[in-house]
Amino acid sequence: MMIQIRFFASLREKLQLDDCELELVGPLSVEQVWQKVTHDQPMPANVLCAVNLEYVSLEHEVTGGEEVAFFPPVTGG
Amino acid sequence: MMIQIRFFASLREKLQLDDCELELVGPLSVEQVWQKVTHDQPMPANVLCAVNLEYVSLEHEVTGGEEVAFFPPVTGG
Amino acid sequence: MQVEIREADFDPYAELLQYQTKMQQGGQYGATTIFVGSMRDFNEGDEVKAMVLEHYPKMTENFLLQISQEAAEKWSILDSLIIHRVGEVHPADPIVLVAVWSAHRKDAYEANRYIMEALKSKAPFWKKEFLEKGERWVQQNTPGR
Amino acid sequence: MQVEIREADFDPYAELLQYQTKMQQGGQYGATTIFVGSMRDFNEGDEVKAMVLEHYPKMTENFLLQISQEAAEKWSILDSLIIHRVGEVHPADPIVLVAVWSAHRKDAYEANRYIMEALKSKAPFWKKEFLEKGERWVQQNTPGR
Numbered sequence: 001m002m003i004q005i006r007f008f009a010s011l012r013e014k015l016q017l018d019d020c021e022l023e024l025v026g027p028l029s030v031e032q033v034w035q036k037v038t039h040d041q042p043m044p045a046n047v048l049c050a051v052n053l054e055y056v057s058l059e060h061e062v063t064g065g066e067e068v069a070f071f072p073p074v075t076g077g
Numbered sequence: 078m079m080i081q082i083r084f085f086a087s088l089r090e091k092l093q094l095d096d097c098e099l100e101l102v103g104p105l106s107v108e109q110v111w112q113k114v115t116h117d118q119p120m121p122a123n124v125l126c127a128v129n130l131e132y133v134s135l136e137h138e139v140t141g142g143e144e145v146a147f148f149p150p151v152t153g154g
Numbered sequence: 155m156q157v158e159i160r161e162a163d164f165d166p167y168a169e170l171l172q173y174q175t176k177m178q179q180g181g182q183y184g185a186t187t188i189f190v191g192s193m194r195d196f197n198e199g200d201e202v203k204a205m206v207l208e209h210y211p212k213m214t215e216n217f218l219l220q221i222s223q224e225a226a227e228k229w230s231i232l233d234s235l236i237i238h239r240v241g242e243v244h245p246a247d248p249i250v251l252v253a254v255w256s257a258h259r260k261d262a263y264e265a266n267r268y269i270m271e272a273l274k275s276k277a278p279f280w281k282k283e284f285l286e287k288g289e290r291w292v293q294q295n296t297p298g299r
Numbered sequence: 300m301q302v303e304i305r306e307a308d309f310d311p312y313a314e315l316l317q318y319q320t321k322m323q324q325g326g327q328y329g330a331t332t333i334f335v336g337s338m339r340d341f342n343e344g345d346e347v348k349a350m351v352l353e354h355y356p357k358m359t360e361n362f363l364l365q366i367s368q369e370a371a372e373k374w375s376i377l378d379s380l381i382i383h384r385v386g387e388v389h390p391a392d393p394i395v396l397v398a399v400w401s402a403h404r405k406d407a408y409e410a411n412r413y414i415m416e417a418l419k420s421k422a423p424f425w426k427k428e429f430l431e432k433g434e435r436w437v438q439q440n441t442p443g444r
Contacts, residue, residue: 009353009425010436046439048423053358055421069355075437076352076383076424077259077336077395077415086208086280087291123294125278130213132276146210152292153207153238153279154191154250154270154404167312180391181340188333194402195326246325257339258444259419263412270404299403 001064005037008071024064031058046073078141082114085148101141108135123150157218158237166190166251173235183232183255185262189270195245202283207240210278221272229261302363303382311335311396318380328377328400330407334415340390347428352385355423366417374406
């Protein structure tokens with residue numbers, strides 16, 4: 001099962017990673033997803049994470065078919 | 078010395094008093110002004126009073142030349 | 155800082171656009187808060203057909219200017235505008251417009267609410283409602299409601 | 300209840316007039332509160348020439364709709380409207396419009412501020428500022444400021 005991974009704003013520029021896909025062999029926490037796709041780059045303390053367009057904690061597990069997004073603190077309004 | 082007296086809104090209608098003048102022989106509190114011009118009608122507890130367009134308490138003294146206004150609770154906005 | 159009493163119907167959004175264009179402070183304010191009070195067709199269980207707003211000329215303007223100045227002392231604001239109707243109004247007509255321009259939203263929100271609460275509790279305006287049967291003076295404004 | 304992401308400049312006052320006309324609830328609402336956030340030409344000691352607003356499509360709309368619904372559950376409101384710009388903006392351009400219609404002012408003020416604070420703290424938008432020399436991402440929004 002595949003998952004889609006997206007990065008936004010300063011995080012995308014800093015990591016120089018485009019949106020990508022990852023093949024899952026078993027369930028992964030979003031923190032483990034980060035480790036895999038960034039090749040173990042340290043995660044900034046204030047990174048926010050969403051799965052299927054909803055905020056989740058880093059312990060949230062994905063099992064396949066999800067869209068996982070990582071982004072910096074929001075600055076809208 | 079004369080003072081001008083004005084009544085507004087429900088108070089004007091209830092008292093059936095138009096704006097009027099009063100000749101002062103000495104200083105009067107606004108409460109005493111009320112008594113004179115209304116011929117001792119009881120003053121409703123929530124009456125507001127202004128002298129020269131500024132809120133004052135009923136003890137405020139007028140000495141002549143002022144505009145004294147009595148009105149009910151305000152209901153603007 | 156401007157305060158106006160209007161004897162005819164006004165469009166708050168057209169007024170805002172016009173005032174803001176004249177202000178020429180675009181780029182300085184990050185936050186604009188606006189309150190528009192409009193006439194409701196229902197009050198205290200009765201249908202209201204029309205309303206007449208009386209005021210105390212000059213004292214009203216003085217008072218509104220005074221609360222605008224108080225707001226400008228308490229909060230960091232760039233400008234403010236108050237427009238208030240008098241005379242006969244009908245359901246849906248705008249009655250009051252309060253606008254505050256500030257660099258930041260906290261000041262803009264708090265100053266706007268301060269002005270409205272002061273206006274509601276102390277500005278010398280009075281409303282008389284015309285119902286299907288008869289008329290009545292509104293007794294008082296509810297604090298903070 | 301409406302939520303919109305705009306890719307082009309908008310006039311908040313024209314939008315309000317249009318939305319309110321369509322609402323057809325005149326006479327029901329006594330209180331309309333409006334917040335307009337505009338681009339400032341100055342931030343953290345630097346002149347800002349332009350800004351690019353990025354967002355997370357779909358998540359943004361979902362989130363804004365969710366906070367509109369939360370506001371409608373917490374307060375008694377008749378309708379609400381949120382418009383938020385994305386793309387390139389310049390000083391004085393409107394960035395966000397939040398409007399709330401209610402019978403009474405307390406609900407309208409509180410619901411509007413609730414929506415703005417939630418939007419500022421959690422709606423997935425990001426600002427990149429363009430200065431005289433170089434560019435930078437805005438690091439974070441200040442709570443309640």
